[in-house]
Amino acid sequence: MALSGLDIYKLLPKTNCRQCGLATCLAFAMQLAKKAVVIEKCPFISIEAKDTLEAQALPPIRLISLGSNEGKFEIGNETVMFRHEEKFRNPAGLGFIIDDNLGEVEIKQRLEKINQLKFERVGQLLEVNLIAIQYNKDAKNFLETTELVLNNSSLPILLMCSDLSVLKQAIIFAKERKPLLYSATKENFAQIGALAKEFQLPLVVVAQDIDSLTQLTGELKAIGVSDLILDTGVKPIADKIWDLTQLRRQALKKSNRALGYPGLVIVDKIDSYEEAMEATAYIAKYASIILIKGIKTWEILSILTLRQNIYTDPQKPLQIEPKLYPIGRVSEKSPVLITTNFSLSYYTVLGEVESSKIPSYILSVDTEGMSVLTAWAAEKFNAETITKSLDKNGIKDVINHKNLIIPGYVAVLSGDLEEQSGFKVIVGPKEAAGIPAFLKNLN
Amino acid sequence: METQLVLEKWIGVISTVTIGANKEEGGSRANTVKIGGQSSLPLLFKEGNIPNRPVIAFEIWDTPPLDWPEELNSAYGKVLNDPFAWADKCVNEFKAQLLCVRMQGTHPDFGNKNPQEAAKFISMLLNKVKVPLVIIGSGDDAKDNLIMPACSEVAKGERCLIGCAVQDNYKTLVASVLADGHNIIAESPIDINIAKQLNILISDMGLSLERIVINSTIGALGYGLEYAYSILERARLAALSGDKTLASPFICFVGQEAWRAKEAKVDAHHGIIWETITATSLIQSGADLLVMRHPVAVEKVTKYINAFFDK
Numbered sequence: 001m002a003l004s005g006l007d008i009y010k011l012l013p014k015t016n017c018r019q020c021g022l023a024t025c026l027a028f029a030m031q032l033a034k035k036a037v038v039i040e041k042c043p044f045i046s047i048e049a050k051d052t053l054e055a056q057a058l059p060p061i062r063l064i065s066l067g068s069n070e071g072k073f074e075i076g077n078e079t080v081m082f083r084h085e086e087k088f089r090n091p092a093g094l095g096f097i098i099d100d101n102l103g104e105v106e107i108k109q110r111l112e113k114i115n116q117l118k119f120e121r122v123g124q125l126l127e128v129n130l131i132a133i134q135y136n137k138d139a140k141n142f143l144e145t146t147e148l149v150l151n152n153s154s155l156p157i158l159l160m161c162s163d164l165s166v167l168k169q170a171i172i173f174a175k176e177r178k179p180l181l182y183s184a185t186k187e188n189f190a191q192i193g194a195l196a197k198e199f200q201l202p203l204v205v206v207a208q209d210i211d212s213l214t215q216l217t218g219e220l221k222a223i224g225v226s227d228l229i230l231d232t233g234v235k236p237i238a239d240k241i242w243d244l245t246q247l248r249r250q251a252l253k254k255s256n257r258a259l260g261y262p263g264l265v266i267v268d269k270i271d272s273y274e275e276a277m278e279a280t281a282y283i284a285k286y287a288s289i290i291l292i293k294g295i296k297t298w299e300i301l302s303i304l305t306l307r308q309n310i311y312t313d314p315q316k317p318l319q320i321e322p323k324l325y326p327i328g329r330v331s332e333k334s335p336v337l338i339t340t341n342f343s344l345s346y347y348t349v350l351g352e353v354e355s356s357k358i359p360s361y362i363l364s365v366d367t368e369g370m371s372v373l374t375a376w377a378a379e380k381f382n383a384e385t386i387t388k389s390l391d392k393n394g395i396k397d398v399i400n401h402k403n404l405i406i407p408g409y410v411a412v413l414s415g416d417l418e419e420q421s422g423f424k425v426i427v428g429p430k431e432a433a434g435i436p437a438f439l440k441n442l443n
Numbered sequence: 444m445e446t447q448l449v450l451e452k453w454i455g456v457i458s459t460v461t462i463g464a465n466k467e468e469g470g471s472r473a474n475t476v477k478i479g480g481q482s483s484l485p486l487l488f489k490e491g492n493i494p495n496r497p498v499i500a501f502e503i504w505d506t507p508p509l510d511w512p513e514e515l516n517s518a519y520g521k522v523l524n525d526p527f528a529w530a531d532k533c534v535n536e537f538k539a540q541l542l543c544v545r546m547q548g549t550h551p552d553f554g555n556k557n558p559q560e561a562a563k564f565i566s567m568l569l570n571k572v573k574v575p576l577v578i579i580g581s582g583d584d585a586k587d588n589l590i591m592p593a594c595s596e597v598a599k600g601e602r603c604l605i606g607c608a609v610q611d612n613y614k615t616l617v618a619s620v621l622a623d624g625h626n627i628i629a630e631s632p633i634d635i636n637i638a639k640q641l642n643i644l645i646s647d648m649g650l651s652l653e654r655i656v657i658n659s660t661i662g663a664l665g666y667g668l669e670y671a672y673s674i675l676e677r678a679r680l681a682a683l684s685g686d687k688t689l690a691s692p693f694i695c696f697v698g699q700e701a702w703r704a705k706e707a708k709v710d711a712h713h714g715i716i717w718e719t720i721t722a723t724s725l726i727q728s729g730a731d732l733l734v735m736r737h738p739v740a741v742e743k744v745t746k747y748i749n750a751f752f753d754k
Contacts, residue, residue: 003508044568044730082673082676082677082680083669083672083673083676084673084676084677119664122665210446211446214446236750237750237751238486238488238750239749241486241487242487242488242489244485244526246448246449251450253449254447254449256446259445259446271743272716273715273716273719273743274714274743274746274747275745276716276719276720277720277723277743277747278747280720280724281723281724281727282722282729284672284724285727296712298709298710298712298713298716299716301621301706301713302664302716302717302719302720303720305664305665305706305720306664306668306720306724308665309664309665309668309669309672309724310669310672312669314669314673342665343667344662344666344670347666347667348667349701350702351666351705354705355510355703358599359671433582436510437552440552
């Protein structure tokens, strides 16, 4: 939460000395609140007040960049508790834990499969983000696996190793890729913190409760490590959701800097469905990195789709390319249904047209992503825009009839549209669900 | 140094709706199901009371389903051709706590059964299975206004959950539900204001807010799920902050939406995970009653719910 001018005023010397160039401290405070001047202009400000004000200028949850080149991604910098308030900004990274004792063949197979986990949905490319290499008490395995991963995947990596001398060797292999280190604990934070500092790497901090986390992030910050990610360890799902919610609230509602870092969770489930349910719960509720083991296509597709949904901007709906879409084995006799380019409108109509099994054209009119009624009210979906879209898509060359089907809710457009387009307008059902029956009765 | 937790203090409580009436209550159900009653956001057990877990109703039809994909049909097999055998399988084999029967066969395009036939069907179903019932029409407003009063009347005293009342067609259904002692589903098209308005209209007719379950309508995973997700979240926040006209439990028709998704038709795994994740994501934002189709998806989601509530 940003400080108001009055809040800032309370922190100033209140001497109205004019050294800052403004007439009063209050005026200076107001300018500070607007970020129109810098705090250094005040020569008499106390160090505490300066720290407070500087901390206020930072995002409440630290923005952290993972990886170096291809696949690089950012997490953190979130500003709200609920996605309807404002867009959730940086989609949670989905990573895969690879045990270093699986053997070269198996590891290579997994990496190959992970490399293929890319999906296109509603015009966006959905991708996985991270490979986590898990140490199992054999230095050789860990280093060999690290090398295998470096050579066979371009994703950012996370090194999970409790033996810090082994970890250091792996870091030296991988340093170009800016690996994320796992993990700092009460026992090892000074040593692993030194590694993170030496190589300028982000670090996961693990502690069961938020008091211990607070203490650890404080210690690490004091030695100069501030790209931190928080993990509250292995717990039942209800407790994890509580922890993640609490961390987000601490950062946003109390501006608690010690906990203003993104969160990481490890999902430990063998069953793919259970793993997906838990992973998606953490995506919805505030985790910024989720580590799983499963690599089945359908499981990953479901998780990434949920992530896409949750991180969609609520103010800026997903849109599709406005154009004429042939559905099924269309012919020049096929009916033409008109809708908007709001993804949900289009895909709902699409689903019903498909289930009708009647080959049809869907014309998606550019309504800047607005739904039918909203676009109609905003004059983005009217006789003029529809006619323009019909012409642009060369509808007359595609069909040999003169009929257009419009959504039932905009029946009022019929007259104007007939006049402007020269087509005959048939008013379709109000709800997409009525499309199959409507199309069947059309002839 | 101890970190002070940030706790929300809510003043509102979601109403508790009981579905089904046993013998003492004037019905004939073997069990009853309670939904709602919480004074906390979903799954945040440490700052409010969450007395009832989310519940899953198996969806059955009064007629063999025409548009269900093979991945779904194969989970049931032949019983889909016999609604009573279908209901029986859900209850006895899949351990359904309640059933949601869709009177699809009354739709003018799908059988056009008359009110007497519909009533007879409900009466036989109530004899066949002893779990509470959710009864919904075929979605054809005019026909539902003929059918649903008959279904309501024949189930009098069984305290069913009956739907769906919509903004421009609610009076007939509300009158029946009032007369026959049921609860009602109030449906609004992903719109919190209409949901609120409809709740007020219904309660103005004398049906108390405590007998309303909101169907905000949903989109499946990848098909507008986020709209429903946020509508549930917003309505729940408003209710907990004291808005009684939105303090109703939510019913979500998960199966119906999930199995329409293109992805759900790739193979059984895709379909089941689509239904599963649609359900669990909506639980996360406030769903209390989920109407589902695939028995494996129901099994997975049940296990997920129990992990939160079995302490």
